[in-house]
Amino acid sequence: MRPLDFLSSIKVKLGIVIVAAVAATVAVTGLGAWADIPWVVGGVLAGAISLTMVQFLARGMTSPLREMTTAAKEMAQGDYERRVTATSRDEVGELARVFNQMSAELAETDRLRRDLVANVSHELRTPISALQAVLENLVDGVEPPDPVTLRSMLEQVERLGRLANQLLDLSRLESGAVPLQTQPFEVKELVERIVREARGPGHRGPDVNFEVRISPPTLSLIADPERFHQVMTNLVANAVRHSPGGGTVEIVAAGSDGKIRFEVADEGPGIPEGERGRVFERFYRSDAARSSDGGTGLGLSIARWIVELHHGEIHAEGREPAGCRMVVELPEI
Ligand SMILES: Nc1ncnc2c1ncn2[C@@H]1O[C@H](COP(=O)(O)OP(=O)(O)O)[C@@H](O)[C@H]1O
Ligand SMILES: [Mg+2]
Structure with a gap:
């Protein structure tokens, strides 16, 4: 007592x-x-x-x-x-x-750190094992060093490179090591550049059509142009990768009520409602994406960090009859 x-x-x-x-x-x-x-x-x-x-x-x-x-x-x-x-x-x-x-709170941080280490090791191991298997076959002479084999090896190496870059980026963002360099810029120019890059050599996924709507057409934004470019590139790359061949990816930007709203929508399978919040977690990938594409599951968590650093908000929505719409809202400072 x-x-x-x-x-x-x-x-x-x-x-x-x-x-x-x-x-x-x-x-x-x-x-x-x-x-x-x-x-x-x-x-x-x-x-x-x-x-x-x-x-x-x-x-x-x-x-x-x-x-x-x-x-x-x-x-x-x-x-x-x-x-x-x-x-x-x-x-x-x-x-x-x-x-x-x-x-x-410390226990939670510790848990996240352990998860991160486990995830990173797992993500590193997959491409490394694949590379090792192919290299062993090459060395043993089981497989000839033909362009197809070499290309598959290159893909694994590219995946490792992407993973390393994204991890570095995420840790820089989280530690606040790279301050935002905000400046005004034209949304139209940025979107055109992203579409050009998404169509350009080295893009992954099917060929799609782009539909861009910016209202007003002279819409400008005060943000860190490189960082914001990264957000939009991520969203557009996801939309392209999940699109059916010949599908349309819509990019919409509109300013109203002191906010600028960006939308990237595709006609792919969409994200099930229960997973829409989780896709922004580090390393989260749907089972389908996990087995098929070379993604890392870090793109959207990086995007969310950048959007939040700009005091904005990002979320995923469904689309009728099918598809995914990613919405980013930034305050018009
Ligand atoms: N446009 C989309 N359509 C359907 N699923 C999507 C879309 N964008 C993201 N996702 C889901 O969210 C997951 C996480 O995306 P992301 O963080 O960009 O990782 P990655 O693209 O490397 O797999 C993807 O693996 C996928 O399951
Ligand atoms: Mg992605």
């Missing part, structure tokens, strides 16, 4: 403990004088009673501090599971609650 837990100030608690001790001493001394007990015996008795009372009343005042010390030591060893008792309403209790919150 912690008798003074209901009090919200440690000063009041200490006050009560002192007053109780003094009262006990006075009472025992008075009684001693009345019963003619020698003052030494009375003093010792008063001291013992006061100490017992203090022990009882002060229970729970400092134990959270000791618990925190133990927990902090365990945390330093990498164990974030320990929580401290935070029933008291005073400053120590408040500290204990904040401490528990902190350890929960």
